[in-house]
Amino acid sequence: xxxxxxxxxxxxxxxxxxxxxxxxxxxxxxxxxxxxxxxxxxxxxxxxxxxxxxxxxxxxxxxxxxxxxxxxxxxxxxxxxxxxxxxxxxxxxxxxxxxxxxxxxxxxxxxxxxxxxxxxxxxxxxxxxxxxxxxxxxxxxxxxxxxxxxxxxxxxxxxxxxxxxxxxxxxxxxxxxxxxxxxxxxxxxxxxxxxxxxxxxxxxxxxxxxxxxxxxxxxxxxxxxxxxxxxxxxxxxxxxxxxxxxxxxxxxxxxxxxxxxxxxxxxxxxxxxxxxxxxxx
Amino acid sequence: xxxxxxxxxxxxxxxxxxxxxxxxxxxxxxxxxxxxxxxxxxxxxxxxxxxxxxxxxxxxxxxxxxxxxxxxxxxxxxxxxxxxxxxxxxxxxxxxxxxxxxxxxxxxxxxxxxxxxxxxxxxxxxxxxxxxxxxxxxxxxxxxxxxxxxxxxxxxxxxxxxxxxxxxxxxxxxxxxxxxxxxxxxxxxxxxxxxxxxxxxxxxxxxxxxxxxxxxxxxxxxxxxxxxxxxxxxxxxxxxxxxxxxxxxxxxxxxxxxxxxxxxxxxxxxxxxxxxxxxxxxxxxxxxxxxxxxxxxxxxxxxxxxxxxxxxxxxxxxxxxxxxxxxxx
Numbered sequence: 001x002x003x004x005x006x007x008x009x010x011x012x013x014x015x016x017x018x019x020x021x022x023x024x025x026x027x028x029x030x031x032x033x034x035x036x037x038x039x040x041x042x043x044x045x046x047x048x049x050x051x052x053x054x055x056x057x058x059x060x061x062x063x064x065x066x067x068x069x070x071x072x073x074x075x076x077x078x079x080x081x082x083x084x085x086x087x088x089x090x091x092x093x094x095x096x097x098x099x100x101x102x103x104x105x106x107x108x109x110x111x112x113x114x115x116x117x118x119x120x121x122x123x124x125x126x127x128x129x130x131x132x133x134x135x136x137x138x139x140x141x142x143x144x145x146x147x148x149x150x151x152x153x154x155x156x157x158x159x160x161x162x163x164x165x166x167x168x169x170x171x172x173x174x175x176x177x178x179x180x181x182x183x184x185x186x187x188x189x190x191x192x193x194x195x196x197x198x199x200x201x202x203x204x205x206x207x208x209x210x211x212x213x214x215x216x217x218x219x220x221x222x223x224x225x226x227x228x229x230x231x232x233x234x235x236x237x238x239x240x241x242x243x244x245x246x247x248x249x250x251x252x253x254x255x256x257x258x259x260x261x262x263x264x265x266x267x268x269x270x271x272x273x274x275x276x277x278x279x280x281x
Numbered sequence: 282x283x284x285x286x287x288x289x290x291x292x293x294x295x296x297x298x299x300x301x302x303x304x305x306x307x308x309x310x311x312x313x314x315x316x317x318x319x320x321x322x323x324x325x326x327x328x329x330x331x332x333x334x335x336x337x338x339x340x341x342x343x344x345x346x347x348x349x350x351x352x353x354x355x356x357x358x359x360x361x362x363x364x365x366x367x368x369x370x371x372x373x374x375x376x377x378x379x380x381x382x383x384x385x386x387x388x389x390x391x392x393x394x395x396x397x398x399x400x401x402x403x404x405x406x407x408x409x410x411x412x413x414x415x416x417x418x419x420x421x422x423x424x425x426x427x428x429x430x431x432x433x434x435x436x437x438x439x440x441x442x443x444x445x446x447x448x449x450x451x452x453x454x455x456x457x458x459x460x461x462x463x464x465x466x467x468x469x470x471x472x473x474x475x476x477x478x479x480x481x482x483x484x485x486x487x488x489x490x491x492x493x494x495x496x497x498x499x500x501x502x503x504x505x506x507x508x509x510x511x512x513x514x515x516x517x518x519x520x521x522x523x524x525x526x527x528x529x530x531x532x533x534x535x536x537x538x539x540x541x542x543x544x545x546x547x548x549x550x551x552x553x554x555x556x557x558x559x560x561x562x563x564x565x566x567x568x569x570x571x572x573x574x575x576x577x578x579x580x581x582x583x584x585x586x587x588x589x590x591x592x593x594x595x596x597x598x599x600x601x602x603x604x605x606x607x608x609x610x
Contacts, residue, residue: 003410005503007513017411020402021418027481028421034446035436050439051449092332099328103321111333114341120590121340122542124563125583128570129343129350152339155332184324213429215545220571231431235549238435245439252432259427271423274486275493 039249046245061250065237069251073226074233078258080143081218081229082211085150089158089207090200092151097162098188102174112163118156123149123216131220141224149221150211158203161276165199166192205266206273212259230255344587351581357574368581378582381562384472385541388561389593391476392483392536397529399480400487405521407488408495409513419492423485433482434549441465441474441550465551471559475547483539487532494528495521530601534594541590562586 038046039061041054065071096115100108130149131140139145169192177187193200215231222228228236234255238248263270351368355361372378403422407415425433440446443461452460464470498521506520544563547553553560553568560568562582570579 004500005507005516007507007511007516009411009513013513013517014411016402017406020399021406021412021422024399024403024484025418025421028425031436031440031446031481032424049449050446051453092335095328096332099325103325103328105322105325111329115333115336118336118340120538120587120594121344122563124542124544124567125347125587126340126343127567128576128579128583129346130339132346132576133343148335149339152335155336159332184321185327188324188328209427213427213431215429215431216567231429234435235431238549248435248439252435256428256432259429263424263427267420267423270427271489271493274426275490 035249035252038245039253041246043244043246050245061246062254065247065250065254068247069233069237069254070225071230071233071251071254074228074230077143077227078212078229078231081147081150082208084147085154085211086204086207088147088151089154090203093155093158093162093203094166094193094196094200095188096155097159097166098192099184100159101163101167102169102171102187102192103184112159115156115159118153119160121153123153123214127216127220134221141222141227143227146218146221146227149217150214153217154207154210158207161203161206161273162196162199164276165196169195201266202269202273202276205262205269209259209262209270347580347583350577351584353577355576355580357576361577364577368578369585371578372581372585377557377560377565378562380557381560381565384559384561385589387472387476388479388540389537391479392540393533395476395480396484396487397532397536399484400489400532401491401525401529403484403488404491404495405517408492408498409516409521419488423489425482426485428482430543430545431549433478434546437474437478437546438550466555468555468558471551471555475550475559478546478550487536490532490535491525491528494525498524526604527601530597530604534597534601537593537597538590541586562589 034051037054038050040057040059042056042058042060045052045055099105100112134140134145139148173191174187177191182190213231214229215235218227218229218232219235222232234251237251350361352363352365353361354364354367403418406412407419412418438445441462441464442448443463443465445462448460448462451462452458464474502520503516506516511519541562544561544567547559547561548564548567551559553564557565563586566579566582566586569575569582
């Protein structure tokens with residue numbers, strides 16, 4: 001592509017640009033490449049040197065990590081929590097955002113600010129009362145007891161994204177449908193939802209990613225191994241196999257694999273989600 | 282969260298011809314002031330209630346509960362007794378609290394003066410095509426922000442371990458086979474690997490935020506400046522930087538909110554050690570609550586954390602508001 005406003009780039013600036021990019025790229029790639037090849041290295045080679053390139057490549061670490069870490073059920077749980085949460089968050093956030101932006105109401109400013117306050121609240125600051133409440137309701141250590149907080153902690157940001165998008169749908173379309181006799185529910189379902197496909201993708205990808213990497217909540221709310229997730233399983237595996245880098249690294253790659261796939265196919269949507277107002281970091 | 286960050290155009294084209302402005306504070310639409318007919322009010326309730334209900338029950342009610350419990354000696358079992366501000370006083374006289382605050386402060390500093398300026402510079406380089414392979418660099422630098430805290434903590438735990446990756450690299454360069462890195466055993470320095478990890482992981486997010494906003498720069502202004510004889514320095518310092526001031530402020534708000542939120546990496550990597558020298562307030566809270574079962578005390582820490590981040594954000598927002606107004610005049 002052509003460079004717009006094509007100036008002469010001062011040498012110092014160009015040098016600084018290469019240094020910054022080069023440094024950051026190396027800084028990013030080096031640990032990840034090291035992680036990758038070490039996970040394919042036999043244990044006895046790792047003991048000799050943790051930096052050397054593998055001599056005999058092996059998948060043994062992956063086989064062992066998958067079995068020892070009992071990743072099959074951890075994966076099913078992670079997928080279940082992430083998918084269910086994503087579907088519910090998409091539906092609830094679009095509904096609320098549509099009402100906030102397109103149905104006039106004097107309550108909207110209050111509710112909207114109320115919802116945005118959630119961006120400041122962390123899992124950790126609410127975990128104790130959630131634990132107490134779930135204990136009282138008897139849903140601690142159950143799947144539903146994990147999914148409900150997951151929805152709540154992702155809803156604020158999803159509404160923020162959805163409201164920004166739906167606001168841009170022109171009011172004329174909605175007014176025209178109202179004149180034709182359509183109610184808001186009908187407009188929402190047959191006009192706004194189909195038009196919102198781009199933001200639905202963004203919210204879905206973003207929520208899925210957030211659920212997949214979540215750790216504190218499941219760790220605190222589950223004592224039963226059968227409802228734990230990949231992240232919690234991985235952190236517990238660490239305790240058992242702390243000196244066995246090969247297993248550990250293979251397990252890390254396994255836990256990260258779905259996000260890598262997400263990254264390859266949906267990087268643009270993820271970037272859009274972050275740039276529309278991330279509070280991570 | 283006031284101010285415009287960027288339009289959702291990168292998520293796909295906005296459905297109308299106009300680009301969507303992001304929410305600007307509480308005023309969503311002029312029409313909000315009126316009220317709708319009854320049938321519309323029912324639709325409104327039907328659409329809004331489920332989200333509000335889940336949110337209020339899981340987030341707001343627990344926060345209020347924390348506020349109350351923080352004034353008691355609740356220990357998870359038995360009846361709580363009201364003890365006034367004892368938990369708060371005890372916290373402020375606890376050296377671990379102050380170490381946590383110090384480390385949280387360092388996290389804020391690395392976010393504000395590390396992640397944000399670096400993120401901007403990287404975005405600027407890519408936006409202005411100062412180098413080749415822009416897309417490649419963009420993709421690589423963004424990648425770590427997607428990793429899970431557990432993965433990052435385990436990976437960098439090994440990188441910074443006494444005989445880990447860095448120790449072995451240094452050892453092989455200096456020909457000391459037994460070289461060991463003692464950063465995790467040092468009182469003052471144990472937090473440093475965490476700060477480096479944060480810089481590694483999240484600078485990409487700020488790059489993406491700045492990049493999205495840079496892409497909204499008016500190209501004609503740039504072209505006109507070039508015709509008027511502007512060089513790259515002038516473009517950077519007189520057009521691009523002033524334009525990005527609001528973005529810097531919003532990025533700063535995100536950075537502060539985030540700085541008080543995350544502690545999972547540290548939890549797994551150092552668990553606050555040696556003893557408590559690398560702790561942060563989030564971790565301090567979790568440990569008091571779940572290791573020592575001091576629910577009341579832990580709730581008090583949670584309240585202080587939230588108050589601190591709201592306070593800092595309010596200060597920043599008022600600065601942001603004044604600065605933006607000055608730029609608009």
